[in-house]
Amino acid sequence: xxxxRLGMVESRFADIIWSREPLPSGExxxxxxxxxxxxxxxxxxxxxxxxxxxIFQNKDGIVSSLISRQDFxxxxxxxxVEETFEGSLPAFFAAFTKRRSLSxxxxxELRRLIDSYEEE
Numbered sequence: 001x002x003x004x005r006l007g008m009v010e011s012r013f014a015d016i017i018w019s020r021e022p023l024p025s026g027e028x029x030x031x032x033x034x035x036x037x038x039x040x041x042x043x044x045x046x047x048x049x050x051x052x053x054x055i056f057q058n059k060d061g062i063v064s065s066l067i068s069r070q071d072f073x074x075x076x077x078x079x080x081v082e083e084t085f086e087g088s089l090p091a092f093f094a095a096f097t098k099r100r101s102l103s104x105x106x107x108x109e110l111r112r113l114i115d116s117y118e119e120e
Contacts, residue, residue: 005076012036013046015069017056022064 006014016031017023023031028047032038038046047063050056054066067075085091102110 005079009036010046010050013043014050014055014072017063018065018069022062025058025061025063028063 013032013036016035017028020027020031025044025047029038029040029043032043033040036042047056047058051058055072056063056065081087081089081092085095
């Protein structure tokens with residue numbers, strides 16, 4: 001998948017699909033009309049764009065994902081760290097925590113994550 005970036009509206013659309021998949025394309029049109037105030041043509045245009053990017057598929061009128069929400073956002077995060085911090089997770093973490101303090105719960109969870117990777 002070449003492009004792992006989604007705009008704000010594309011993200012909302014993708015979340016609609018991920019939270020309800022698989023779903024008939026006609027139902028997707030109705031949901032997008034209600035939640036995004038989109039016309040049928042807009043829904044199909046955005047769906048085609050995201051299908052071309054191999055995030056979703058519309059096979060026999062049923063829309064489903066080709067990549068899970070979790071995997072998609074993991075790829076997006078990896079790409080961000082690569083592009084912005086030359087792939088350095090410690091550099092990203094240092095920048096992130098410079099403006100945001102970590103709670104004791106955050107620190108504990110990070111320690112558990114690191115410990116679990118050391119065990120593998």
